[in-house]
Amino acid sequence: MKALDLVSDPEYVNLMKTKLDPEGLGIILLGPFLQEFFPEQDSRVPESFSVYHYNGLKQSNYNEKVMYVEGTAVIMGFEDPMLQTDDTPIKRCLQTKWPYIELLWTTDRSPSLN
Numbered sequence: 001m002k003a004l005d006l007v008s009d010p011e012y013v014n015l016m017k018t019k020l021d022p023e024g025l026g027i028i029l030l031g032p033f034l035q036e037f038f039p040e041q042d043s044r045v046p047e048s049f050s051v052y053h054y055n056g057l058k059q060s061n062y063n064e065k066v067m068y069v070e071g072t073a074v075i076m077g078f079e080d081p082m083l084q085t086d087d088t089p090i091k092r093c094l095q096t097k098w099p100y101i102e103l104l105w106t107t108d109r110s111p112s113l114n
Contacts, residue, residue, distance in 0.1 A: 006037055048074045051103065053090065053111040060112040071105040073098070089113045 001016075002008040020028045020036060034041065051073045058064045075098050086103065088110045094101050105111065 004037070046075070048072055051094075055112055055114075057114070060114055062107070062109055069105060069107055069111040071103050074102045074104065076100040076102060086110050 001013060007013075016036070017028070020032050049072070051071045053069045053071070054067075055061060056066055058066055061067065073094065088103075090111060090113055091101065091103050093113070094103070103110070
C-alpha cells in the first residue's frame with residue numbers, strides 16, 4: 001500500500017484486509033480494492049472496443065492474401081440475450097477474459113488463429 005501512496009500503518013492494513021477479504025482467504029480482488037481506494041476513477045469495462053487480428057501465414061488468410069482483419073468486440077451482460085455470432089478459436093480465447101463477448105468482423109469470414 002505504501003507503493004501506492006496509501007496509508008500503510010499495520011493496524012489500518014489489517015482493518016482493510018478484514019473489509020476486503022471477509023472470508024479470510026488471503027485473496028483481495030482488484031475490483032473491490034479499486035472501488036475502496038480509488039472510487040473516483042471509472043474502472044468499468046467498455047461496452048465495445050475495436051479488435052485487430054493479423055495472421056502472417058499465407059495459407060490461413062482468405063485468398064492467401066496476408067492482411068489485418070478489423071472487428072468490434074461487444075461485451076454483453078449475462079442478462080442480455082445472446083447474439084451467437086460464431087464459435088471460433090479466437091472468440092474462445094477472448095472468452096477467457098470476457099465470457100459474454102461477441103465479435104463482429106468487417107469481413108465475411110472470421111480470422112484464423114492457425
